[in-house]
Amino acid sequence: MTRIYNFSAGPAAMPEEVLREAAAELPDYRGRGMSVMEMSHRGDDYQAIFAETKTRLARLFALPEGYRILFLQGGASLQFAMLPMNLLGGGSADYVHTGVWSKKAIAEARRFGTVRVAASGEDGGFSRIPRQGELDLDPAARYCHITTNNTIYGTEYFYTPETGDVPLIADCSSNILSRPLDLSRFAMVYAGAQKNLGPAGVCLVILRESLLERAAEEIPTMLAYRTHVAGDSMFNTPPTFAIYMVGLVARWLEARGGVAAMEAQNRRKAALLYDLLDRSDFYHCPTEVESRSRMNVPFTLADPALDTTFLAEAKEAGLVGLKGHRLVGGMRASIYNAMPEAGVARLVAFMETFERRRG
């Protein structure tokens, strides 16, 4: 079996050890004679898997008192609507607009109330994260929403906005658990699993339970956070296998030293790539240095006519998923937790050789 280095933005590479573990227990989970995906979600075996997954995540996040971990469906995209449906209630919320995903979040929120754009990176082509001093915040906002990592434009927050008494809510889909996060600063964070947590099909939501005191009552049962808090994510059948996989990823993270160790590794990986981009005249990185994402690294070639050759030769070298998002063009290397340093080193070596031959 050969594994290649997959730089896709999502669904993204999973840790090889996790895939092997899941494969080994797939047809017969620990002598039960059945797969995890065949188990009743209410049975003892699955309940144990579920509890262990939550415990591991709580440890990894250093979950503060009063916070709940939920596993929901509909991806991060459903949270764009579910959040304002529960918490906007015809009022006004602040959104910081930093790219494609925040645009979608804003569009959904507008269906349920007023959106004030507290800052927008649009004029600058979303190449940087607005600073605290640039945020025009409304102290009466129901909440303030940010996107901690902009998967498409390759920018990331390296500070947590100060919003006073206004609850801060974040879409962390593409940098969750890539570095420590002080959850006590957030009222809620959410993340589709398929970038940094596991397979597609489950969305992690962590919220401060007191946030629900102001949640809407007259909304569909399945779309109310209250329902899922009360049912401990088991009001209906949860995506059982995807949650089990998230549990294996959480165990893998803990065995490797947790989020602090991940952060150190992710810094080294990102530095390898950005150092090359900065010393080269052939490659160009469009993002501002202070805002550069450690998860998604966009870059262009000096001659876009070489893009297809670059991608074809990269594929031959065992490096795939490097084509940039259609809105941005060029290339993008997504280097989430599961991408080993050796994969980034291989990419950098390939890029150097390509530049020597074609530059």
Ligand SMILES: *Cc1c(COP(=O)(O)O)cnc(C)c1O
């Ligand atoms: C991928 C992504 C989404 C969309 O996630 P889905 O699970 O596909 O709905 C939302 N926000 C960010 C930041 C993303 O990277």
